[in-house]
Amino acid sequence: MYCFLRLSVLLVGLIVSAGSYAVNAVQPLTTADDLGPKVEQPIEFPHDRHAGDAAKGGMQINCMYCHTYARRSIVAGIPPLQKCIGCHQSIESVRETPRIKKLFEYWEAKKAVPWKKVHDLPDFVRFNHERHIQRFVFAQNKPVQEACGYCHGDVKTMTVARRQKPLSMGWCVSCHQKDHPVDATSTKTTHGPNDCWQCHK
Amino acid sequence: MSITNLLENWSDFRQQHPSEDRPHREYKWAMSIDLDACTGCNACSVACYAENNLPVVGKEKFAHGHSHHWIRIERYWDNDGREFADQGAQFLPMLCQQCESAPCETVCPVGATNHTADGLNSQVYNRCVGSRYCNANCPYKARYFNWYDYPTTDNVWPEPMNQQLNPDVTVRGKGVMEKCTFCVQRLTVAKSNARSEGRSVLDGEVQTACQQVCPTGAISFGNLVDPSAKVGKQWKQQQVDLNKDKQAKDVTESAAKLRGYRILEELRTYPSVMYLEQLRESAI
Amino acid sequence: MIENSFNRRGFLKVLGWGGATVALSGCGNTSVEDGKEFVTSYVQTADYIIPSIGTYFNSTCAQCNAGCGIMGRVREGRVLKLEGNPKSPINNGKMCGLGQAGVQAHYNPDRIREPLLRTGDKGEAITWEKALALINEKVGGVKAENVAFLTGGVSGHVKALLKNYLDALGSGHHYVYEAVAPSIMRAANKKAYGVEMPRLHLDKAKVIVSFGADFLGAWISPVHFSQQYARFRKADKGERGVLVQVESKMTLTGANADRWLAIRPGTEGILALGLINALAAAGVSVPGDVVGAVKEYTVDRVSKDTGVSAEHIGKLAALLKERSPSLIIAGSAVEGYAHGSQNATAIALLNQVLGNVGKTVEAPSSVPFPQMAPTAGNRFALQALNDNMAQDKVKVLFSYGANPVFTAPASMKLKENLKKVPFKVVFAHYMDETAVEADLVLPLNSALEDWATAMPEYIAEGAQLSIQQPLMEKLYPGTLGMGDILLALLKQRRPEEYKGYEDFYSYLRSAMVSIKGALGGANEDDDTFWDTALSRGVVKLVGAPVNISSNASAKGLVVPAPFVEDSAYPLHLIPAVSASMRDGRNANEPWLQESPDPLTTIVWDSWVEMHPKTAAKLGIVEGDIVEVASRSGAIKAQVYVFTGIHPDVISMPLGYGHEAMGRYAKGVGVNAFKILDPIFDKETGELAMHETRVKVSKAGQRVVIVKDEGPAGGNQMGRKIAVRMSSSKVNLSEEV
């Protein structure tokens, strides 16, 4: 008789714990870093050199100096070749390095550099850089590299950028729900929008 | 977090929608269509094809009822046996009514269609599994299913026609339900711009494709929450209340001169599209 | 705003082309895909180019001759959608479906991509140098009077260049041909008002009586009229305008009328005179000679002749008397008869009697640059050309902007006559029926990749020059704009005069800049003027006012008795001009094929409209395939039965039945142009489009008509869906 009771208690415990795990579970994929594949670029652009900390030999250039569209467009954009050349034509010291030579080859041929997308969301997703930059950098005065880093990871330590975050829907939502929405009709600014159509197109 | 959240905010989660207690806070997109101004010219429909990447299905598939026109012009006659249609036709642009209490939303098994904070009836193409329950339950039959794979196997946009496709709107593959979005891609941009400037979207700042093209200006579109919006004024003047399924016009004799009505309101769908009745002169 | 137009053209390059291919896979992948696609990137860019944000450039719509201003949304170098240009007074930012489909003309997969020279039965791709040299050789080898240039309506700088080229050749044979054009009405207006195209102010009228003018659908400038119509219906002050449409076949405008009066075909003039008589009787002051001329047109007689009930004639006369000003419009249904000019004159007389001239019928302004003023096309031109070809007077024929092989009635035997012309050059977008017959086919740029100017024939006030500018890089390197071709041809003939112009763009710019004073840019420097002009898309011209005569006179007013029955061919055929198909030049744009005809909701096919009474008499039901036979030929099509047509009439839409042109147009429907009888307006010699008599017989099969309406037809089955109320209940001016 007692054996049955003990068994039942065990059973109940099992079910309850499994259930509460399922209800509470934060999917491991959604918070952990998820390193993307290495992407071959036509020119191995050293982000660390341009944006890295001065202590590590970087020049601490603001992300938006080159990715200039991030604050006013849904895409961050790749700078036009003109911009690279604008600086590099007056930096004689590295003028003859292979990467810069390649850069000038493109310039002379008037061909855009065929950069590959590193953070390539599925086509039905609308991610608006402008809103995030406006919100975090301009409204909340977060450092640019931190704000960009929420999604792009620590780019300033990389050469060619590589995806660090999973960029899955749950990962996005986990941030959008930081302050829990108790009311789906609300557009409270404490959490990101909760609408499907905010991101799905 | 979860069960405590559920219990703590129980009353919030039990809140029904639409309700007077919880009005839309910032945006409630709505439309009004003046049937007296609508001439039935189909410009809105073609504009919608251009804006929203609608596939042209061709004669055979059209014949089978596989057409995609998110906004369609319906043409009604007086059916009282008269010899001639001597009072003309009644044209009615029918599009997704963006119901506040949309019958399609509750029945979708995967939750691909939901209600947004802006009062839109969203349809997430990628989430859709194609059970088509939503269209079964839509009294207006304003939803359109991708019966075939139009972009690929059907090659609806042969090179270079595909260059015309609007990159802001997904091209839907087979097996997905789709419908009018009130040009949500335009709304999102307008909202984003307004937010960056720390304000709400102004009336007239954003237009739907059908509204923008309409030669007679029969379609007005805007934010019902905004008291200065034309749409809101129209709704108010016509005494059409978003959250009611019977309007003044249906109830009181004195309101009989109002033109505003919503279609199949008695099904309690609370549509976001108000129509203004067509008029006909009685002196001739 | 365009800051630097010289750079601008470079930015129109197609970039981020990934965008659309990506969009194609829209619903497939759910996962993040890194490193598979390219990022949009530029070599150089301007500040106003921001990836993913559309830039708008103004241009001019070339889908019909109305000349609406358009605004193309350009993203990553691709034009995505057209909107109306709000700065254009013609359409004020609005558009029609036909105009929307302009992008499909541009991106059409069936466009010709390089010059083709006929060798035997096949076309051989050749270079432009060779093609132009060949033209030079052929033109040089014949006498100047044997060179003929057939065009559609032309205006602007292309017209000026064309004239210069013809002058350089010494040829005066410029045939301006439009298959569907109100040319009889122009002549009648000229007679009645002293101007061909008086400006109609629908918005100022309280009553409009339109005799078959489909001004909301396909007549002259429908988007413009639609806007006026909206203000006419819902004026800022005053009451709602009343529209009465008198016609034998319901048009889109008729479907929007407060009262649609089905009239026996061709008796519109009689009704107009009857109305004058009734008005005179009701005390409206009518000049004496007019009273005399119309006094026979009693209500009873008019009612008997026209089939319009006496009650309605009386009500209409009362309405016209009560509510002033009114506007009487004569449309294509009026002028389509052998007595079309008389009909139109009678209707003009009604306008004059009602005192509308100067109020709702106003004078146009003159055009300051006549060399660019629009040359309106007519059908007589093709007749003349055809006669010349038949007599072997044409050795080199150029064809541009027209598709005569498609639009000419079979009785003209145009195709046979064309074979007599030794060298035919066709400038075309598609391998249409005329291009197929050509010896040399020269592919044109689409309207969205070409420079041009246009001067619309109809604009409410003043005059304007509309600028058409490229919205994106040419899709195919092998196409050329008409301006560029003409310039190249002129360089062959007058090298010293034109050698300074590298291309048509530089010609256009310097031509415009040289007259900037007249274009309102007197105080601006050249670049500012040019950039402003481009960014606005339209340039206002100041013209001198023109007098319009309003003298009501019965001089020359002869309206014949109604038609006599023809037992062999008992029915009248009305070839309908639909808003999207027009004369068929846009048939290869699939959006237009798929957008339902407003009245019948039929798609992708032609049809025969028929009144239920007629159908019952012939034992026909909807979907029956019938043979429609005239004296000039027979075609087969499906029958659609509805009550928007007079029982004496059947109607078929024009524009369908292409035998060539492209995948969307070819084989869709039948060509109603073919069976038109060679009957001409007595005064102008124009083909009388509505005069063809036909007989209808069942051809045996029955099909299910492909249309949008369901089995309930236009019946709401008691549901409250489209609701209508009496306008007397509502005061629209109180509404928001």
Add this chain to the structure above:
Amino acid sequence: MGKDIREDIAWAQINKDVLKSLESPRKLYWVILFIALAMIGVAVGCEIYQYTGGMGVSNKNNSHVWGLYIATFIFWIGMSHSGTLLSAILHLMHADWRKPIYRFAEAMTTFSLMTAGLFVLVHLGRLWQVYYVMPYPNERWVWPNFQSPLVWDMFAIATYLSSSVLFLYVGMIPDLAICRDNIHAGWRKKLYTVMSLGWEGTDRQWRNFRITYLTIACFLIPLAVSVHSIVASDFAMSNMPGWHVTSFPPYFVAGALYSGCAAIITLFIILRYVFRFEEYMTLPIMKKLVRLTFAIAMVWTYLNLIEFASVWYGHDQTAKDQLIFKATGPYAPFFWAMIFFGSILPLMLAFKRIQTHLPILLVVSILLNVGMWLERWMIIAPSFAHGHYPWTWDHDQWPSLVQWGIVFGSFGWFTLLFMVFCKVFPSVSMYEVKEMVYHRSLALKHKPAVKGDY
């Protein structure tokens, strides 16, 4: 009338007879199996065509978004109910005549549910995304929409299917032990050994078995009712005219029991012949079954009438229009065929001669099911053809051959599963027949035989 079963059958004979069905059925068995396979081939071909080409090939359209798939889905779900009726309800009632026939009825429940489940899949526009309907924690952080009756369906069917399988299996354990004891080699031996779980028929096992079996039976009855009510709410919860009817859930349940009973009659006759079960599936049992079917047919008829009546006297003009359309429009032949097969034809079953006339019963039972299939189709197609919105009415829609092919093939799929089951597992419950024989002979011993028929 004769006895349900002979009391003097030797128990060993029972074992022998039933076990023989696992070995050597009549040739007809193989014919049926072959035909079933061919039918499945047709359906698989159609499905591949539809999967690659898009749902359009089934010739549904924006008005008729659902077609035969959903109709046949309901049909199969309905079919499953009578297994529960026979095995669970009659078990609780101690109606021991169910014992020789409940096993195959129970199997029918399981396999028709499996067939029905396939239709949900076939019906989806994006079958490859079907996992979106499953409630499991995922990296998208989204769940299915628990408000959707389709999700209820999924829950209900999953519950019903797994419970039915368990019920079937638990009830079969003693028989599996018999099989294990009588078959001495091959994969069957292994299968039965594993599946019988070491059953020895000890008193402890029997004691727990009895209570377990009873408990599951108790659960299954409300479950079965809820399953078809939920399937009914796919329709009743929507606002389509003709669907939004309060009597839909009981109406569906009655229809379900009805078609199930008819199907049992059909399968009864086939199994009786194919596996030579004349001793067990006796005519008196058939007679009871037929009477049950007749009663349910009348219940169904009544509910049908009450549905029409409530629509007719209701205030919903749209629904009334719909009803009139159903009875007079292009679907009228099917509608009246449904009335005839569903309500008129079963009147034949009231005649004693027919109650045991197997050839007639075979035909009638199949026709009853045709009627019940038509009922499901007549729920779906006319409502779509003639809904709320006249502009989108579509009276001409006719399912394409692809739809018919898949519907056709589903019968093959069911037959295949069912026939294979009957060949692998004892389709007559041996131990329960023994109980039946035992109790009847006991009764005979203690009571004088009642004269005549009852």
Add this chain to the structure above:
Amino acid sequence: MSKRHLLALFNDFDEAVAAIAELRAANIKGFDMDDLILKSPIEHPEVEKVLGDKPVHVQWFTLIGACMGGLLAFFLISGAQANFFSQIKGGKPIVPLPPDFVLTYEMFILGGVFITVLGFLICAGLPAKRSSLYSTKVSEDQIGILVKGDESALAAFKTIFTKHKALEIQEEAGK
């Protein structure tokens, strides 16, 4: 002291009942009535009655399983609706009770059935290895009585069984 097993097979159920009754009455030393196991081809409550009152616990499993199934379903579903990307569905609250109750009901049954079967297996001691003393006859038409007792008791068992016309008496092979 070593225990031995003995299986006797009977054709007649009444005899088997009588044999059990006699075993009980005989009060054999080295034999406990709880060690008597009846093996039968059919469910046979009358015969089992003579074994005395033996409680069945499956229903407890049922109760717990059903309650847990229902509770879990309700909280899982309402929790999922409220916590994960909660979305409004036309006219309904975010956590709507009727649908959740429908699902709760289904899961109540599912839990009940599954845990009942689990309980059955536990209570009935299944799956089990078959005991060495088993005859296929007990799954056919004979009733078996398996007794376990000291070696000393074997003779007494045999006597009683033979007296009641046991068809066959199997004895466990000696150690």
